[in-house]
Amino acid sequence: MEKQPCVYILSSAPYGTLYIGVTSDLIGRLYQHRTGIIPGFTSRYAIHxxxxxxxxxxxxxxxxxxxxxxxxxxxxxxxxxxxxNPHWADLAPSIGLPPLRPDGC
Structure with a gap:
């Protein structure tokens, strides 16, 4: 798959904690955030x-x-x-990732 530079914003909930990142592989990076493979700010505060x-x-x-x-x-x-995105919908399913479970993972 061709790499596509991207800036993204994650949120823990509507109006919750925000995280801004940059990547050339958005789906791969989101997978890392959601699974907690890389410990840090997003895993500590469940920003998915x-x-x-x-x-x-x-x-x-x-x-x-x-x-x-x-x-x-x-x-x-x-x-x-x-x-x-006025309703703060999780946009990940629109790019090919499964929806988050109710527990946010």
């Missing part, structure tokens, strides 16, 4: 819902966007999410 993602033509553009979003105020991030 994909609420926004943006695809880029190159990794440089994706990294610049990630850095920009990380500097934003929390409300700006919430507004960005709600502009395209």
């Amino acid at each position: 819902h994909l609420v926004r993602f943006e695809m880029f033509g190159d990794m440089e553009g994706a990294i610049l966007r990630e850095k920009q979003l990380k500097r934003w105020h929390r409300q700006w991030k919430i507004n960005l999410i709600e502009n395209d």
Whole structure:
């Protein structure tokens, strides 16, 4: 599968804890977050819902966007999410991952 640079935002719940990341393999990276393969912030706070993602033509553009979003105020991030995803739906099933179980895993 061809790599596709992407910036993504995960949430623990609507209006919950947010995580912004960058990857060239969104499905693979989401799998890592959801299974806790890599311990850290997202596994500690159960941040598993994909609420926004943006695809880029190159990794440089994706990294610049990630850095920009990380500097934003929390409300700006919430507004960005709600502009395209007003109900904070988990977008992972739309890109091929199974839905999260009710326990969030």
